Amino acid sequence: MLEQQLINGLMLGGIYVLVAVAFTLTIGILNFLNFSIPGVFMLAGVFTWVLLKAGVHWSLAVAGALAVGAAASLLVERCTYSWMRSSDHYVPLVSSMGFLILFENLVLVQWGSDLQRVVLPFSDLNIRYASLVVSIPQLLSLTLAVCLVVALRALLLKTQMGRALRAVAENATTAEILGVGVTRLVPAVFIIGGLFAALGGMLFALNYQQVHPYMGEEVALKGISAMVIGGMGNVWGAVLGGLLIGLTEVLSIHFFNADFVDFFVYGLLLVILFFKPTGLLGASKIVQEKF
Amino acid sequence: MSASAEALLQTEEVEVAYGRIEAVSGVSLSVTAGEIVAVLGANGAGKSSLLKSIYGLVAPRGGMVKFDGRPLPPRSTHTRVAAGLALVPEGRQILVSLSVEENLQLGTYSRRNMSGAEDDLEAIYARFPNLKQRRNMSASTLSGGEQQMLAIGRALMARPSLLMLDEPSLGLSPKLVGELFELLRQLNAEGLSILLVEQNVHKALQIAYRAYVLELGRCVAQGTPAQLTAEGKIQEAYLG
Ligand SMILES: Nc1ncnc2c1ncn2[C@@H]1O[C@H](COP(=O)(O)OP(=O)(O)O)[C@@H](O)[C@H]1O
Ligand SMILES: [Mg+2]
Numbered sequence: 397m398l399e400q401q402l403i404n405g406l407m408l409g410g411i412y413v414l415v416a417v418a419f420t421l422t423i424g425i426l427n428f429l430n431f432s433i434p435g436v437f438m439l440a441g442v443f444t445w446v447l448l449k450a451g452v453h454w455s456l457a458v459a460g461a462l463a464v465g466a467a468a469s470l471l472v473e474r475c476t477y478s479w480m481r482s483s484d485h486y487v488p489l490v491s492s493m494g495f496l497i498l499f500e501n502l503v504l505v506q507w508g509s510d511l512q513r514v515v516l517p518f519s520d521l522n523i524r525y526a527s528l529v530v531s532i533p534q535l536l537s538l539t540l541a542v543c544l545v546v547a548l549r550a551l552l553l554k555t556q557m558g559r560a561l562r563a564v565a566e567n568a569t570t571a572e573i574l575g576v577g578v579t580r581l582v583p584a585v586f587i588i589g590g591l592f593a594a595l596g597g598m599l600f601a602l603n604y605q606q607v608h609p610y611m612g613e614e615v616a617l618k619g620i621s622a623m624v625i626g627g628m629g630n631v632w633g634a635v636l637g638g639l640l641i642g643l644t645e646v647l648s649i650h651f652f653n654a655d656f657v658d659f660f661v662y663g664l665l666l667v668i669l670f671f672k673p674t675g676l677l678g679a680s681k682i683v684q685e686k687f
Numbered sequence: 688m689s690a691s692a693e694a695l696l697q698t699e700e701v702e703v704a705y706g707r708i709e710a711v712s713g714v715s716l717s718v719t720a721g722e723i724v725a726v727l728g729a730n731g732a733g734k735s736s737l738l739k740s741i742y743g744l745v746a747p748r749g750g751m752v753k754f755d756g757r758p759l760p761p762r763s764t765h766t767r768v769a770a771g772l773a774l775v776p777e778g779r780q781i782l783v784s785l786s787v788e789e790n791l792q793l794g795t796y797s798r799r800n801m802s803g804a805e806d807d808l809e810a811i812y813a814r815f816p817n818l819k820q821r822r823n824m825s826a827s828t829l830s831g832g833e834q835q836m837l838a839i840g841r842a843l844m845a846r847p848s849l850l851m852l853d854e855p856s857l858g859l860s861p862k863l864v865g866e867l868f869e870l871l872r873q874l875n876a877e878g879l880s881i882l883l884v885e886q887n888v889h890k891a892l893q894i895a896y897r898a899y900v901l902e903l904g905r906c907v908a909q910g911t912p913a914q915l916t917a918e919g920k921i922q923e924a925y926l927g
Contacts, residue, residue, distance in 0.1 A: 556793070556795075556796060559785060559789050559796075560793065562784055562785060562789075563785065563793055566782050566785075567782065569780075570780040570782060571782075572744065572765075573742070573764060574841065575769065575796045576796050576797075577763075577765040
């Protein structure tokens with residue numbers, strides 16, 4: 397059933413979109429590859445499981461998981477990016493990677509390395525149409541991903557905060573000269589990025605109903621690839637790349653088998669980079685195209 | 688001239704150093720409300736560093752900066768913009784990823800009260816019709832003269848009481864330089880105080896009420912344009 401696979405691919409892509417947007421935000425605005433994003437993704441997934449298991453109402457579990465993700469991301473900002481100005485560029489990069497390992501090990505110590513099953517508080521979550529099946533959490537993740545990207549773009553293009561963020565992206569000193577409190581704006585970037593990653597992790601837990609301490613890493617590799625395929629720092633590029641990778645992944649399982657997923661996904665990445673090194677929607681010279 | 692009570696801006700023995708390079712070595716200057724004050728000096732004299740330390744872009748190694756009678760914190764620009772200081776930086780620093788209008792709108796960032804921002808925008812457009820024509824285009828499409836207008840307009844959007852400009856005439860044609868200085872004179876007549884860093888000594892002394900001459904980070908002369916020219920201090924500072 398090819399149609400069904402296409403649906404599944406787009407739904408999976410929705411999660412990659414969220415992760416890719418999280419990466420592309422800190423790259424595009426702060427020129428910083430934030431390696432803690434997979435950790436934030438995983439924390440939100442694991443906390444969704446923990447809270448649901450504790451019998452918390454699903455709406456509170458969702459809110460709790462997002463809050464944990466945002467808080468973790470803010471912690472990373474406090475401990476890494478704020479040092480960035482006074483040190484070499486690899487220091488925040490490496491320390492954000494340190495946070496990924498820290499988050500993974502905290503979860504490992506607390507809940508072990510086993511794959512945990514997420515038991516959903518609802519019974520049947522599927523919409524059936526003819527012979528097609530669409531799961532509601534999957535539909536939700538795709539819809540949310542697209543709506544959030546539209547909202548993020550509106551924030552960046554239409555609001556004073558968005559103008560300030562774009563100013564920081566172009567030249568932080570000039571932004572400062574205009575009175576933009578850059579040190580107050582940077583935490584906002586991390587919180588927004590953290591929320592995107594956390595939403596991805598939470599939806600992953602609900603969609604695939606399993607969590608474990610390293611769940612972030614594989615998804616993050618796909619998310620980074622999605623960002624690169626679409627063009628680094630470009631929000632629409634993250635969407636395009638995420639959906640492309642989701643489709644490639646599902647279709648390579650459909651036509652071949654699961655062993656071929658990485659071959660085709662990263663093959664796609666290499667082919668696109670070969671023909672268009674800046675990614676599909678990647679930076680033309682005018683920075684304006686970024687968002 | 689130093690400790691006058693009504694000074695709008697006052698620096699006391701400001702020192703700026705980059706590692707072991709000392710750029711400013713104890714400069715005290717003041718701007719009284721309503722004045723145009725020029726800071727003159729050859730390349731590398733420390734003029735930009737002085738402005739940056741006043742504006743909070745670099746932390747001074749020593750000394751104090753007071754604005755409106757209150758000491759300013761060492762490394763924070765947004766508090767200064769909110770307090771009524773604005774800087775037109777060297778090289779204009781137009782944001783090319785933003786449109787002309789967005790550059791101007793960003794100028795209001797630190798204003799708490801946004802009422803009147805629309806009127807201010809219209810006032811800027813009335814003053815610079817070229818900017819209005821290109822309001823929705825990328826600021827990268829502006830000519831050098833228009834970029835300077837945008838840089839000044841953007842600074843004015845913060846409603847400053849003191850405008851600081853770092854070599855605004857650099858790279859402009861003589862005609863545009865004339866227009867620029869006429870604009871500064873006009874803004875001053877409307878009540879704006881101005882601290883002007885310039886290499887164009889002749890033009891700067893035409894509009895300045897007072898001037899300071901910097902040489903290797905020190906203030907070597909100060910006074911009215913008439914005093915400075917009579918004493919021959921200007922030529923000395925520039926010719927070494
Ligand atoms: N960021 C910096 N790092 C190191 N040295 C600097 C820096 N900025 C300026 N300087 C040095 O400080 C001195 C004064 O420079 P500057 O303030 O730019 O002078 P001016 O604006 O009068 O030309 C010069 O010797 C310059 O080389
Ligand atoms: Mg200079």
